[in-house]
Amino acid sequence: MGNLFKIALRNLRRYKRRTALTISLIAFGVIFVLVFVSITGSFKQLMITQITDSYLGDLQIHRRGYVASIENLPLNLNLTPAQVSVIEKGLDNIQEVEARSERIKFGALFSTFAETTNIRINGVYPEKEFATCPRMASRIIQGEKGIGALQKGKILVPELLARGFKTKIGDTVVVVATNKDGSVNGKTFVVSGILESATGPGGRDGYIHFEDAVEILRLQGKEVSEIAVRVKSLGRVGEVAQNIRARLDGEGQKQEQSGFEIHTWSQLSPFANIANMIDVMTFFIKLMLIAIVLISILNVMIMAVYERVREIGTIAAIGTSPRKILSLFLVEGFSLGVTGAVVGVLLALGIIAVLNLLKLSFTFGQSAGLILAPTIAPLDVLTASVMVIVVSLLASAQPAYKASRMEPIDALRHV
Amino acid sequence: MILVVAQSLSKTYATDSVEVKAVQGVSFEITAGSFLSFVGPSGSGKTTLLNLIGCLDKPTSGSLTVAGVDVARLDRAQAAAFRGENIGFVFQSFNLMPVLTAFENIEYPLVMVQNKLPGERRTRVLELLQAVGMSDQKNKFPDQLSGGQKQRIAIARALVTQPKLVLADEPTANLDHETAYTIIRLMKKMRNDLNTTFIFSTHDTRIIGEAEIICTLEDGKLVRCEEAHG
Structure with a gap:
């Protein structure tokens, strides 16, 4: 040779x-x-x-049917407290899961007392949200950079809205929303930060504390619209989703709950x-x-x-x-x-x-x-x-x- | 011992419109250790006959046995193996591999055909380089050698596998007279030293006399075979 x-x-x-x-x-x-x-x-x-790191998470868990109606942010398709409990237990037992963030998403009216417009709001636990979407802090272009920006009574306002309404840090604004029973409720917030827009759906949402969202929507118990999950290795997100699906389907049936749906980032983002x-x-x-x-x-x-x-x-x-x-x-x-x-x-x-x-x-x-x-x-x-x-x-x-x-x-x- | 036996050997080349009878009903026997020349004018069938004996071509009819093997029955791979073991070739245009040195050209059949071990290869090649007087040129490439030197290397390459038979088709045609004479004498010396049968073709009247047996061909027919005098 x-x-x-x-x-x-x-x-x-x-x-x-x-x-x-x-x-x-x-x-x-x-x-x-x-x-x-x-x-x-x-x-x-x-x-x-x-x-994924700015707002989406690597994968999301919803109640079955939620994603099909996601444009309307339907409150009647929120995960029930029992379902949330099942999911949280399931996720706690999956090693590949690094962090998770429960979110309440809803459409609301945003008012500066002088002007009013529509806004999409995410009610989140700041520690969990910042752990699930680590770039969240870097998206805050003005105001408090850390989790302090999302303490109760504070709101992170999307950049475009802030620019249009000339909203500044420290301004007081009102968020008014209709809950799933049809009644309307509002709450005042102090603008704690301006949030840079991100590419894709959800990239122009405002953020408040989870408990403020519960209060506005008069929710009973821990209802959530979605649970965003961060996995240890993004390359294995499909595999982790399968793992979670298998675990949750079993749990869900045992508890006679309606099913869950799990979507990876690629199923949620047009990118x-x-x-x-x-x-x-x-x-x-x-x-x-x-x-x-x-x-x-x-x-x-x-x-x-x-x-x-x-x-x-x-x-x-x-x-x-x-x-x-x-x-x-x-x-x-x-x-x-x-x-x-x-x-x-x-x-x-x-x-x-x-x-x-x-x-x-x-x-x-x-x-x-x-x-x-x-x-x-x-x-x-x-x-x-x-x-x-x-x-x-x-x-x-x-x-x-x-x-x-x-x-x-x-x-x-x-x- | 008879090395080559041909009986009624014929070879016809057919083109679209013409049929050329290159060799017609030739019969002969060649004894091992012979130094034989096929002579005749161009187109007399010398090269065709050498090609048939060398298993490069197959006869149209008749039989041909070389070293006891009916060579007409060999397929491509068998014929290649037979040539590699039994026949050495010396070509008119030397046909050395231009990318190999003199040493490597001689060594080539031992590597690619006979799969000999490096030690044995080296010994054999050095012996033959010595025998053909080219020891000091062993590292030169063909384009650094003269025509006579190339043909010496070609002769060494033909002999390195220790074949029973060496076929040389017009081995001196591209050489001047003095070199041609030297090459033929070298071939004869190698026959004497190694007892290898040499069959060559030529139409060069100046060197025909060096052959010990001269077989004359005319129009594809063997006219006569005779022992040379002197």
């Missing part, structure tokens, strides 16, 4: 320019794929964590569609890489066989078996692929490192100043490399087969 590689490498060195060009093309393809995957991957990851589009684009970029490698290697190997017909005839005549001739050309294609992949991977890693040093920033939707930090997973590097090498072998197969099937007598006559 060592001799096959020696001969193959020397043959590749014989046509220096062609070999260099082919390796460059393959390397270019690998660089393109890896840099693209790293940038889009980091963009995707950044956006997902922006969404999942963009993430899917990125995955589709990545797939097509990989297809392009395959095409580049296939065409480059096929071209160079066809040329190699065509130019070395007499040589093939000679080695066949002196007794080299067709299988060894096949191997000789396969090893040449393989060597091209490996060299191209190694060069491409090294350069791509260099480019990714430079991009990280440059700290490129970008704006997406309502989020500005996002810093791009491209990273590439070892698995992606391995996948691209293996793909290149396998395609190199496939591309070499036809010319190699042709070489191995040449009749030595015809090949020796070739001019």
